[in-house]
Amino acid sequence: MRALYVTHPQVRIDANVPVPLWGLSDIGRQRALDFAARDIVPRGAMIFSSRETKAMQLADIVAASIGALVLTDHLMAENDRSATGFLPPALFEETADRFFAEPEVSVDGWERAIDAQHRIVGTVQTALASVPKGAAAVFCGHGAVGTLLKCHVAGRPISRDEDQSRHGDRGGGNCFSFDLKAMKLGCEWTAMEDFQPGWFG
Template structure:
């Protein structure tokens, strides 16, 4: 069985709205629509940008939602300007056992995303047509998942190359099949 772990594509950043309610930008919609899920079973985080990405990559197939696939809980700070956000992300990855500015700890988010992937796609979870499942989630938890799959420490070096990226894994042997690849923009 193969799992395609897809991160949501580029959103419209709306600083005054809760991050989980942000939808996709025109570029994000185009990127997500340019890639099709290779199986019928698509499961998304409950955040709007992930659901919209999942609906586009599913190409009309039903999309399930699972709250365990959500991004790192950063509701303590909400939106942060880029430079401030980037510094907090550095600290989040550098100190995974600490809550940085009230954010969910990296070790807790990693435990949650690993458990979610195993529950949704591991042995006994069933699979979609074609023997696999597409999970649409978020970049930071994807980096934490990648660290688990490679047996390496939590580090920012595991981050996706950009929003709207995909990696593949075997949930039974718990190994990485391919690293991050960016979903293409249409020509």
């Protein structure tokens, strides 16, 4: 079954607000609206989302474009970084590098990459089992766990070289299509503006 994983685009960063509660910025919201308007997602698709605000806002926009409902699951959340909370950009990038480089280590108390990978893969498998034959599935989520899912499907080791920041738009709002049963990627991370309808469905 072909599925699509889409990361939330740009967010409103606020060090005084828990990261899971951050919402889309004006730019991020417009990118999501433009993506939904391109008819990438076919009618009848099932839309799944992390319960983090930014992912749900993306999912609501995509779902509204085809008259669908959004099914949320907290197990689709980004890797748990609550041990450190908000980090300044330079320190965040350094810590994220270590997260991917040492997947079996809890970096500064973060959820281990290997555990986050098992979580997202299992959650996507469970969700796909509920999708009717012939229907499409769209997952609205986050960059790190999306990358871990992509590594699994492609049979590649966990590496930040696979991260959306290395292939797509650095502000997020990237996607890849995949077939989990066949363990095959339809494409690498691609900015939502560049993703073509023929690559999914």
